[in-house]
Amino acid sequence: MTANGRRPDEVIATALVRIRRDHQARHLQRRAAQGDPAAASAANAARYRYLDALDGFRTAVSISEVADAIGVDRPRASRLTTELISEGYIERQPAPGDSRYVLVRLTASGREFVAGINERRRESVAQALTGFTAEESRTLAELLTRFVDVWPRNPQ
Numbered sequence: 001m002t003a004n005g006r007r008p009d010e011v012i013a014t015a016l017v018r019i020r021r022d023h024q025a026r027h028l029q030r031r032a033a034q035g036d037p038a039a040a041s042a043a044n045a046a047r048y049r050y051l052d053a054l055d056g057f058r059t060a061v062s063i064s065e066v067a068d069a070i071g072v073d074r075p076r077a078s079r080l081t082t083e084l085i086s087e088g089y090i091e092r093q094p095a096p097g098d099s100r101y102v103l104v105r106l107t108a109s110g111r112e113f114v115a116g117i118n119e120r121r122r123e124s125v126a127q128a129l130t131g132f133t134a135e136e137s138r139t140l141a142e143l144l145t146r147f148v149d150v151w152p153r154n155p156q
Helices: 008-033 043-057 063-070 074-086 108-131 134-150
Strands: 090-095 098-106
Touching (some): 043 074, 063 074, 074 090
Antiparallel strands (some): 090 098
16 A cells, blocks of 8 residues: 555556646647647547657558557558648558558658657656656656556557
8 A cells, every 4th residue: 555545556547547638638738729620639649649659660561550559440540641641741652562552651750740749758757857866767767667568568
């Protein structure tokens, strides 16, 4: 039990939900302030997951691979692909040896976009750590890395 009488797993799960909700709320507020009429749409979250996943592959991959990585079906991934191509964030290319298949990859603009999101996220973490000592920050980083490394990838 923690100091407040709750189980550690309960406290951590609640903290993860709070982080996700706070992050999404700030992101959507920023998009709305920029005049994005779709800022409240859940579709935006899938679009950002798509770009982030594609950045993680570092090579051109099939749309099915992206769909699996972000947890959407193939038709949804195809629609996202079309949107992101029209915005210039990704591009298609024929699969080597099989012209029936296409591969997708980030464009330079897409890489810049993902890098910008990652930098803002890193800045947010740095800001949150200002009340921590250097040793506490290192310990949290090590424990969080260990936690993520053992996180179930296919929770039931």
